[in-house]
Amino acid sequence: MTTDIVVSAPGKVILHGEHSVVYGKVAVASSLNLRCFVHAAISKDGDVTLDLPDVNICRKWSVASLENNLLPRLELCHDSHGHPSPPTEKSLHRLKQFAEIDTEESESRHLAIISFLYLYCYIGQRSKEQSGLPPIHVRMISQLPVGAGLGSSAAFSVCLAAVLLQLTGQATPSVHPEEQGDSNSAKGAVWKWSLDDLLLINKWAFLGEKIIHGHPSGIDNSVSTLGGAIRFQNKQITTVEKMPSIKILLTNTNVPRSTKTLVAYVKNKHDKFPEVMGPVLQAMEGLAERSIKVYGHMFDRPDKWQGYSQLEELIDINQQLLNTIGVGHSSLDRVVKLTARQALHSKLTGAGGGGCAYTLLRPDTPDEKIQAACKDLEEAGFDCWVTNVGAVGVYYHSNPDSDASLPERLLE
Numbered sequence: 001m002t003t004d005i006v007v008s009a010p011g012k013v014i015l016h017g018e019h020s021v022v023y024g025k026v027a028v029a030s031s032l033n034l035r036c037f038v039h040a041a042i043s044k045d046g047d048v049t050l051d052l053p054d055v056n057i058c059r060k061w062s063v064a065s066l067e068n069n070l071l072p073r074l075e076l077c078h079d080s081h082g083h084p085s086p087p088t089e090k091s092l093h094r095l096k097q098f099a100e101i102d103t104e105e106s107e108s109r110h111l112a113i114i115s116f117l118y119l120y121c122y123i124g125q126r127s128k129e130q131s132g133l134p135p136i137h138v139r140m141i142s143q144l145p146v147g148a149g150l151g152s153s154a155a156f157s158v159c160l161a162a163v164l165l166q167l168t169g170q171a172t173p174s175v176h177p178e179e180q181g182d183s184n185s186a187k188g189a190v191w192k193w194s195l196d197d198l199l200l201i202n203k204w205a206f207l208g209e210k211i212i213h214g215h216p217s218g219i220d221n222s223v224s225t226l227g228g229a230i231r232f233q234n235k236q237i238t239t240v241e242k243m244p245s246i247k248i249l250l251t252n253t254n255v256p257r258s259t260k261t262l263v264a265y266v267k268n269k270h271d272k273f274p275e276v277m278g279p280v281l282q283a284m285e286g287l288a289e290r291s292i293k294v295y296g297h298m299f300d301r302p303d304k305w306q307g308y309s310q311l312e313e314l315i316d317i318n319q320q321l322l323n324t325i326g327v328g329h330s331s332l333d334r335v336v337k338l339t340a341r342q343a344l345h346s347k348l349t350g351a352g353g354g355g356c357a358y359t360l361l362r363p364d365t366p367d368e369k370i371q372a373a374c375k376d377l378e379e380a381g382f383d384c385w386v387t388n389v390g391a392v393g394v395y396y397h398s399n400p401d402s403d404a405s406l407p408e409r410l411l412e
């Protein structure tokens with residue numbers, strides 16, 4: 001059994017199709033170069049520790065209590081396709097009881113504990129049959145703002161699934177010598193999981209997302225697992241091969257919101273007015289499909305920039321449609337207005353209701369314009385930064401002691 005594991009997984013921007021993707025419509029998303037990192041080590045004290053400094057949570061349980069008081073009381077069943085199922089009402093109640101979380105209280109950060117316990121027991125079952133549940137210390141540190149629309153929950157779930165599967169010998173990365181020189185690895189060798197292993201990680205990560213979100217589409221965990229840009233519909237993942245390098249300005253309004261609440265809000269409206277909501281969600285699919293075509297043209301002809309004006313229009317329409325379905329926020333309207341002063345176009349990304357927006361930057365957008373927009377946004381109390389879309393998916397860090405890409409406090 002591997003005893004010391006570090007993995008990381010990226011956040012994402014949904015370029016077009018948030019919310020409509022939950023209803024089986026096409027969406028397009030790209031990974032982001034902000035990552036969630038997890039260090040898992042076999043613990044010497046025989047306990048299981050979950051250390052989540054980003055959300056101020058640190059919990060410890062003995063393996064014996066997990067084996068005797070939790071695992072046998074969970075209904076761990078597979079669905080008709082053989083996929084692991086989310087906790088039943090009974091299991092959820094028992095998980096909350098075991099974790100001493102007020103069953104009435106549904107504070108989003110506590111769902112991280114439930115998600116961990118469920119995945120740990122479910123994935124760890126197999127090793128229990130051989131040598132018992134593994135005593136592990138898990139510490140997670142994210143560069144992603146939590147609950148801001150950049151997929152922190154998915155990166156969290158992907159990392160968790162990857163370390164638990166690796167620790168129990170169910171997914172094993174191997175070295176790819178031909179790709180020496182990657183900056184994430186101190187000695188230059190790249191460690192990767194096979195596509196089958198990645199799909200297994202993605203399947204379990206989706207379960208983690210279900211616990212945190214309620215009804216996720218699966219786009220966030222898929223793009224975090226695989227990296228790059230993807231077209232996503234009904235769990236069908238297609239890599240967007242012709243993706244130009246796109247520069248964006250990301251703005252965090254710092255208005256807290258919960259994806260679970262917003263997804264439930266849209267569902268309520270959809271249940272009430274299906275004939276109104278349906279066409280709006282369909283229009284969002286049209287936006288996503290059209291944007292993929294435009295990316296393709298831009299990729300084929302990087303010297304031609306007409307694609308940008310089309311993307312800007314699509315961003316404007318998408319933002320208005322997201323307001324129509326009720327997931328806008330005055331802070332997001334503010335981002336749109338402030339960036340429009342510099343003739344820049346912005347839309348919310350992720351679940352909305354606050355959180356983050358992205359602004360498209362053309363290759364020839366002058367730095368002064370970007371700086372002026374950032375100044376206005378910061379004066380409004382927002383955080384903003386320029387980045388490029390696209391980053392490597394879930395990643396095994398084979399030399400953590402000399403890996404400069406790891407956050408300082410991870411190996412404490």
Ligand SMILES: Nc1ncnc2c1ncn2[C@@H]1O[C@H](COP(=O)(O)OP(=O)(O)O)[C@@H](O)[C@H]1O
Pocket residue numbers: 036052053054055107108109110111112113140141142145146147148149150151152153154156212213257258259260350351
């Ligand atoms: N670094 C982290 N540490 C602990 N929990 C995390 C972390 N990142 C995400 N989470 C979990 O994900 C939740 C936020 O997910 P969500 O509302 O979907 O927002 P988003 O995915 O857009 O950041 C948190 O409340 C917590 O349960």
Ligand SMILES: C[C@@](O)(CCOP(=O)(O)O)CC(=O)O
Pocket residue numbers: 014017018019020021022148149150151152153213215216217218219220259263349350351352
């Ligand atoms: C609103 C939604 O489309 C995206 C949610 O993203 P985030 O959790 O806000 O980063 C939900 C989903 O696709 O699962």
Ligand SMILES: [Mg+2]
Pocket residue numbers: 151152153154213220259
């Ligand atoms: Mg999320």
